[in-house]
Amino acid sequence: MRIAVLSGKGGTGKTTLVATFAHLADRVVAVECDVDAANLALVLPGEDGPAQPFLSGRKAVVDEAVCAGCGSCAEVCRFDALQPTPHGAFRVVVPACEGCGACAFVCPMGAISYADNLAGTWRIRRIARGWLVHASLGVAQDNSGKLVAHVREQARQLAEAHGVDLVLADGPPGMGCPVLATVGHQDRVLAVTEPTASGARDLNRLLDLGHHFRIPVDVVVNKWDLSPAGTNTIEEACAERRVPVIGRIPFDPAVPRMLARGEVPLGPPAHFATRAALRAVWARVSRQVTLATAVG
Secondary structure (H helix, E strand, O other), rough: OOOEEOOOOOOOOOOHHHHHHHHOOOOOEEEOOOOOOOOHHHHHOEEEEEEEEEEEEEEEEOOOOOOOOOOHHHHOOOOEEEEEEOOEEEEEOHOOOOOOHHHHHHOOOOOEEEEEEEEEEEEEEEOEEEEEEEEEHHHHHHHHHHHHHHHHHHHHHHHHHHHOOEEEEEEEOOOOHHHHHHHOOOEEEEEEEOHHHHHHHHHHHHHHHHHHOOOEEEEEEEHHHHHHHHHHHHHHHHOOOOEEEEEEEOOHHHHHHHOOOOOOOOOOOOHHHHHHHHHHHHHHHHHHHHHHHHHO
């Protein structure tokens, strides 16, 4: 069973839930889909395998020994990716290059070629109860949706190879391309929200997304006790849409301090109510996994 944990913004508790579930599960493959700002690996310690390259797109390469310095390439480049050098040739400003091919087309000397672009790296980590597939997008690189789809597929293959029933995806914030790449081929979405006006709006967009892709969505309200009225409003809205709210997690100042030390809040100094709420949410999720496995 593949479950994506999502929210409309950062800081709502997605990574905390995924890391907690990964510690409670019998066997799991966790996958970090927030490749632009990955942090799941900070709370799931283990031994990493070798870094694997992720190639996406292409970048222009100028052979300065052949370049005549005519500037034809710079004239047609709409991204200002070609700049003159002190030696009279031109060079490529790699982050600005879009790989469109116009410069190579007009170069009279044939001095420009293209190479595969190293957009990032990904790794497989052996953790206590399974595996973590995580990645990091390179500086000034795009195509994060493609890298998300790649690590998600690697996690699926890893789970199949080792007979693991649960794949947990720690999703990126927002509603952009990386989120759509995360949602692909998921069996369920666990939406984490907060009892605020922005949290309610973000949740509503996630519910629309799940409805569009026909993926069941469950909801967890984090820090619910900071606004009981806001929590009630969210739960009433979910009830109208027939979306189950499977847990309320209280605000606990100890949680961020524990996470900063690389600890999950399953023991002290996290408050007992926090630990109980997290375990209760996991109990609901694990029952879904058990039922799905039995049906499958």
